[in-house]
Amino acid sequence: MGQKEKEPIHQRNEPKKRSGRRKLFGGYGREPRVEILKPVVTQDEKLEQLKRLWIEFRPIQFPDTYETALERLKNHDYSAKDIEQFSIVLGGFQDEKDFAQKAGDFLSALINTGKETDYTINTASFDFIWGLGYKNKGKNITIIGDGGNNVGGKMESGNILVKGNVRSNLGMGMIGGNILVEGDAHSNVGYSMDGGKLMILGRAESLAGYEMKSGKIIIMKGCGDDAATEMKGGILIIYGHAGKLIAGGMDGGELYLNCEYEALANELYISGGKIYHNGKLIFNGANHL
DSSP, X not given: OOOOXXXXXXXXTOOOOOTTSOOSSOOOOOOOOOOOOOOOOOOOHHHHHHHHHHHHOOOSSGGGHHHHHHHHHTTOOOOHHHHHHHHHHHGGGTTSTTHHHXXXXXXXXXXXXXXXXXXXXXXXXXSOOBOTTTTOOSOEEEEESOOOBSTTTTOOSSEEEEESOOOSOTTTTOOSOEEEESSOBOSOTTTTOEEEEEEESSXXXXXXXXXXXXXEEEESSOBOSOTTTTOOSSEEXXXXXXXXXXXXXXXXXXXXXXXXXSOBOOGGGOOEEEEEETTEEEEETTTOO
């Protein structure tokens, strides 16, 4: 394992630390890159204009980064191709302070103010990015490379395809739409989601479905500990293998363990919902089977 990577100073709506629980963001090494051909960039006036807007983009404070980007971009018109080309060269600015948060908000604002439906973002040159697809409403976004943290946060509708891995808080607070991750995910998949669908073709780490209210999560190659912690509603389906302390504080929703697992939390701490193991109901909050 490599050294821990530093997270950006600002972390939008991070879940609060819980006493007696290990840190939500454990140490991890750099994820393997998806092998892709080097993209070709066409230098033109639109690209130069976007570079100038980025250089001038100085949010007053980070909670307002996305709104500041929207304000800066409202009188500009960029095509999906312009935005894709800009995403390729944006990695050249990543030594700037707090680049990851700024880049995610700026690209999300570009997409959300665009007139087209389909967008491609190339992250192959980024070490880290935060918040791609934030507040997506009806756009189809393809991320070529790793998605970073908070992909699809507060998403309302549309589709996001990640052709790589993601880090923590995938789909945090989303209320609609679909996200498909072709690789793996770190912790807090679907944290506090209230609608929509997440599917991870690889593995997820701890706290999958944490405080989930509605929607659907499917994890194909297993997950770490604490799945369905404080789950309130929705459907969580896990294949592969699941860890321990599953469903602690769960009081609603349905958990399908279509796999072997290490251990459920003590039933004293599971107050509601339904849990199935390979098709058999093993816990019913209505009568504690």
